[in-house]
Amino acid sequence: MVAAIEIAALRTEGIHCPLGLDVDRPRLSWSFGRPGDRGGRQSAYRIAVATSEERLKTGMPDAWDSGIVSTGAHTSIAYEGASLLPRQRYYWRVTVWDEQGQSSTGAAAWWETGMLSGDRWTGRWIGASAGAGGERRLVQLRRSFDVKGPVARARAYISGLGHYEMRLNGAKVGRRELEPGWTDYDKTVLYSIHDLTSRVRQGENAVGVLLGNGFYRVAGGRYAKFKDSYGEPACLAELVIDYDDGTTEKIVTDRTWSASESPLTFSCIYGGEDYDAGLEQEGWDEPGFAENDSWSRACELPPPRGKLLAQSSPPLAVMKRFPASVVSEPRQGVYVYDLGQNISGWPSIRITGPQGARVKLKPAELLTDEGLANQKYSGSPYELNYALKGGSIEEWRPRFSYYGFRYVQVEGAVPCGKESGGKAGLPVLHGLEGEMIYPDTPACGGFRCSDPLLNRIHENINWAILGNMKSIFTDCPHREKLGWLEQLHLMGPSVMFNYDIEALLDKIMRDMADAQLPSGMVPTTAPEYVVFKEPWHIFRDAAAWGGSYILAAWEMLQRYGSTGPLERHYDGMRRYLDYLTGTADGFILRAGLGDWYDIGPKGPGFAQNTPVELAETAVYFGLARAMRQIAIVLGKEEDAAAYASLAESIKQAFNEAFYDSSSGQYAEGSDAAMAMPLAIGLAPEERRGALLSRLVRHISERGWMTNAGDVGHRYVLLALARGGRSDVVYRMTRSTDTPGYGYQIAHGATTLTEAWDGPTVGKSQNHFMLGHLEEWLYGGLAGLDYRYQPGTGRFIVKVKPAVVGDVAWAEAWQELRPGKASVRWELGPGRTIAIKAEIPANSEGRIYIPAAQDAEVRKSGPEADYLGREDGYAVYRTGPGCYFFKYKNL
Template sequence: MLEIVRILMDYEKDPAGVEEMPQFNWELKSDKRGVVQTAYQLQIAENSDFDTPVYDSGVTESRESAHIRPPHVELKSAVKYGVRVRVWAGAGDVLPAALAECEESAWCEGSFVTALLSSGEWKAPFVSAESVPACREESKGTLVRGSFSVGSGLKEAYAFTTALGLYHFYLNGEKVGEDEMTPGWTSYRRHLLYQTYDVTRCLREGVNTAGAMVGAGWYKGVMGLTKSRNNYGDQTAFAMQLVLRYEDGREETVCTGDSWEGADAPVVFSEIYHGETYDASLELPGWCGADRTAADHTSGGWHAVETVPFDTSVLHAQGGARVRVIDRIPAKEVFVTPKGETVIDFGQNMAGRIRVTASGKKGDVIELRCFEILDTEGNVYLDNLRKARTTMKYIFGRDGEITYHPHFTYMGFRYALVVSYPGTPEAKAFTAETLHSEMEPAGEITCSNPLLNQLHHNYLWGLKGNFLDVPTDCPQRDERLGWTGDAQIFCRTACYLMNTYTFYKKWLWDLKADQTPEGGVPHVVPNIEEEHAEGNWLLKQGPHSASAWADAAVIVPWTMYLMYGDTAILERQYDSMRKWIEFMREHSEDYIWNYKLQLGDWVALDAEEGSFFGATPTDLTSTAYFAYSTGLFARIAGILKKDEAAEYEELYGHIVKKFQDTFFDGNGSLKAQTQTAHIVALYFGLVPEGRTEQTVNGLKRLLDKEDGHLVTGFIGTPYFCHALSRNGCLKEAYDLLLKEDYPSWLYQVKMGATTIWEHWDGIKPDGTMWSPGMNSFNHYAYGAIGEWMYRVMAGIETDEAAFTGAGFKHAVIWPRMGGGLSYTDARHETIYGTIRVRWEMEGNRISLLADIPANTGAAIRLDRAQRVVEDDGLCFRPGDGFMEAEAGSGTYRIVFEI
């Protein structure tokens, strides 16, 4: 049976906040093998009235089921469009010659809601309950509200809301939507998001009240390495534009304005780093209810709002990946430390907040301080938080039971210190709520080694702890910045784990917006340090454009293309990528690139004592990345059929030759005898012709010198296993992955880690800590090993060279068995459906199961196969170290001997 499992628009299900005609893709499912779509029909209609669609593709003969963007359709603002698609497909080695002979699916339906589609449509001013200059040193919450009337016969209503700061939006006393930390963190002056809500069911005929509670957030709270305040502005504000549409065709617009009023909120303090204090005695019951007359008689403090000027041309709609509560984790236990401190343990390091239920008297206080780790004696360890207070505090406003969680902050924690609590705290009173951008899970690996299973868990939770609207480095201390290096290092792994397309697309917009006029790329995006770099010991050496970090401008879009097969992200970021390549070209000297501050192989273990900079020379690592990014950009220009593709291919050739002439000696050996130097030369394809084996042997010698351990940092670590397995050293790659003593990935696992650490020895073998000045226990960068586990251990890989393009339209299923594993079972949800690979080894016999989604194909490679025992109808032919067969969609079970 042929069916369409789901239809996605811009990689999201039923998005609200679409600014242009979205791309459509649909996932097919069939019980047959070799299923190929032969035609589709896509319809788009206002309000799901498909009798008069605004677009009808008709029966379109095409094998494409992704990246479909209907042409020449003029969308209207603030409209919910219904979408439906059906397909025809054939199956088998010989596809039907005529459409009538194909199987037809039923319709699959979805919808999307458009945003405000022209720049001049936003009319709502930003209104604030704060007054300048009084608010400049404050981080309190405020309330704003306004009333409006709704006539009879309301058909639909859509709200467009945003803030300078963070906000919760209410209609008639009820919070609208499930979003948290809105409107997120962007480079406010250049890019600010607004959210779109269908609020038809929230309104009633007659008087209605809209309101918002607003907090400081990233906008004006203390943030960044320099701990600066008011980085984007000093006055929080809220803006709402509400479109009301009636059955008789009338349309009304309601906006924030001078008639609104403001007051202080019960949130008396709230900041990202320091937590929140909530005084329930300041609550204003019914403050934004539909009928607030009674409430106003008993609550004062309301005053006129101020209008805050803002350039609304930088406003854009957010279509997906909004921050929400994703997991709810009950407390595991409450215990008392040797020092007598009461501590709550949730059993998992995470980012989010704590929901607490308690009974108390007016004036009682609940105060919890969140933290990550216990010290060697089992006591509370706060030093690695640096100046972050990470405290949530609730003051009872009445006698009785309450339930509370913070509103405008989040913490990185596994534990919470109970500073104050009415009565005896019990585990059942506390629930941790994780906060991160909503992204559909896309990958899973289990295998016969439980330590590797825990490692997968740890880098997944590293993602969950740091993908909170921007890809941060850590969620606990007074930093939490969008470091570009961490983001690009982990990008491929992240795409295997979650559907990150919308998340990265949003972040890349800010990267582009924050580039310097000549093309330099900031170390952190959003670039909150832009005006304060001189206040930090590191940034003042060079405020932007460190290799591997700035190269996120090219590597992240390229990775998105590989994983989703979508050229739109390449088109969108093309100018940004080119500006970065030209910046490097302009500031290189005879193709050697080493501009100002270069972070190099950051926190590598071969660094000098007391230094963060690894032993590999930065002119080598920087020039290697100059070559790598330029080579990728030349390929991108070719894919997009740009005239300058040949120019950049020539530039790439010059850089490679210079790298080889400069960093290899006359005997063909690398002058820099470090692991990382060899890794980047091998992985980036920079080794002189005929010297690969020599370079591989050099890397093996350096590995043996460390008794099989890595001493690499941010640049070398992500590619180490790839550099080995690509060059005939699969055993060494597995041996490296499976090391259990320090330094290794599994050392952290055996030390009880539930996320990835910033340092290989965050906790040393003797239980002592690395320097508290920079010792995060939730720092996902080294979790980049995940892509090797998916691509090599599990063997799920997109075919970069396929005529059909990337994005798993044609996959390469090529698991490399090893490491003493008896089985590996993995899946990855591509835009076409789920690829699953399971291999089991018994002696020299391998059983392989492969699931290939409908409307795709794959090359199945049997690594080191000597004989195929069961081919399941496939025709295997000898390859280079493997046997290979082409397979259409379906499930295959193959047995072979090695």
């Protein structure tokens, strides 16, 4: 008999088989395959964890046996077994039972612990020789070691600050870039674990480490958003070799390592990188290398203050490559390459030429009127300089600095094929491509529809998301590279529809905790590399930014069923809400950034249309309401009651302060002022219809253009969609002659820009802060949305399409924690509409059919319960399975 439910994938702390976790009680989750004909709901589970795969296979789990637990929960199950050991691999699997009592056991997965504690490290932080200083070249480190017998397992535990590249026996180890992830190094320092088992060999081996400054040391020298340093670049590493005979050997960083200046003559996360290939020492990272006088003993350096923690979020890697498609020569001897796409990363070149010849690369998002690289809005000067070693074709790209760009201006070299027209003796550039870096995390969703413009907007938003997804979510990949926090909750759902970011968000939650002040305030950026002081303190303290500490954790619960962040950060979230309450004036927040970057007569920047107090207090209310829900989930009933009372007090004060009964609107009636009370729940029920009508009228009077900004825009879309006015969202979105998405594309944007009219007004050409439409494309137009239900441990998948405008069909799919959900709807002849909806196992569906009262609805698939009509939709409750609906509006 075939089981009605099957296990498909296992995750530990949101990751498939993580190599290195410093978590005492990791959270375990599993998803399911496609449900069978009888559906598939979990009624119970049993988790087995063992220290060897053989023990697991033979039914002797020596770490933990949960026993049979009767529940439908399958996410964020805390490990409750024996104390975890460092550097130990744990194998686990789960057996589930369906509602008919049939069991199914999935394949085994594993996780491996890291050091688990900072006092287990025996290596020392090392770097350049004592007394070296100033703007010297960056350091490289090396150590030879012997492998004395057959190896069972070899690992490298390593952190290099600000960034490092590890090499073994002449080749780079792995694909990771810009390691480790950015943190407040006074609070947290991340290290990585590399599996070297297949890389080490019998006899002599050699390990090499190149160091870069990163955010650990921003010394300036060219463009820099700020200048600061936590210390000198340094490395801590332990290579641990477990032999087949049961013995273990460690090679750790100490004064037995050697140090030398590397060919990196300049490296700045903001200003670029210079590399002199003539300074390379061939074989420096290989066995048998003879060190010359440039090498000396490594120097022990003071360790950073931060706690060492294994990096569990997805590593950055080169994920896409873009060959240059166009070459122009706007000025004699100056060539400009066009990638055709705005990306974040670096250019990579293939070049030949005489030794010592130098080529300069200047990346940019825009071009000047003359056709040269324009860095006016992205941080200038940023440049990359490469000095050739001479000989055969040389390949180079920077290691520790990246930028946002589409164009690359080349000076000092001639493109291949144009040698005859160039200056004699110049190097020849045989190829240039852009390498885009972002976390190595799979796409978990997709959207398409019949409208090419909407598809292009979807693509541009995704390019902007990927362009700013690093070890934090940056505001832009060039000028600032800072983790402005409002994006986490305002754009969180849009990102989660497309990418699995549970582990990355967990890391960013720690960043926010590290940034929190003793007063409870969470600053607007985390890590807080720049502290905005008076008179610019307004840029440091804003509820829509710091509030991500609460709202991001709440979103993680709703999207991933992840309770770990709520438990780990509850005290910090509580202290932040207490801070806001302590600074409020009669439950009104008087300061902050408000609806940043809205559309007004003064150009983009400070809020112009909506009182800052209104926007900040509306978010404050949302935070109190979210904390009430979080307290309920965690069983803190007294706290929940207190937060409910706080929310009611804020609501009353808000309406007294901002609602004008004579005009029937909030404040001056901006889009954000009308939409935020509707979307967040501040507007009383009796006002909602009139407020929505007024919002629609204002938008239509502007030619279907909103005047909302960074904060207000998401709430405008939510208010319209929830109010049944997706037709207005559609008309706003397709407009190409007013500032907005269509306008950006009509004027050549290939990513989402910072300002609504970004391609013509300038500013950054790669921001994702206004990409809130993505949430509507999935949850509104295609009609696919979902929420975790803490009481049941299951997900409710909602399918509610919006049939609008000239859209003939739309579809979306999503890999949820329980499994794959999808929807496709299309219009047919004779006013017929067909909907196909896929509800994953162990989930419940709510399918809304946009049918008229007298429409004939035909259904096929598993059993579905008709619940009646709601706002023009016929509503069905379903279990797991694939459902088909076809109807004709008479």
